[in-house]
């Protein structure tokens with residue numbers, strides 16, 4: 038549950054990237070790197086869809 042919550046929270050970086058406009062999409066800038074690093078949190082160590090399946094089994 039913690040992994041699902043914490044990785045979903047990183048979705049906020051998408052809005053943050055929007056603030057930076059085009060710079061957010063240029064690899065030279067830290068915001069682009071932060072976005073790239075944050076995105077796989079919802080994929081690795083079990084995707085969030087699978088996290089929900091596991092959590093649902095315990096309800």
Ligand SMILES: Cc1cc2nc3c(=O)[nH]c(=O)nc-3n(C[C@H](O)[C@H](O)[C@H](O)COP(=O)(O)OP(=O)(O)OC[C@H]3O[C@@H](n4cnc5c(N)ncnc54)[C@H](O)[C@@H]3O)c2cc1C
Nearest residue numbers: 076077078079080081082083084085086087088089090091
């Ligand atoms: C950078 C990185 C490092 C990793 N390191 C490791 C590691 O060290 N050790 C390790 O064991 N694994 C590792 N993985 C694998 C990771 O933990 C995930 O298990 C794996 O990426 C998910 O499988 P897949 O990519 O084949 O996606 P798929 O299983 O093909 O899934 C594709 C999409 O379909 C969805 N989906 C699949 N099945 C269902 C379902 N039943 N219901 C709803 N939605 C579903 C998924 O949520 C996903 O969005 C790593 C992955 C990445 C990206």
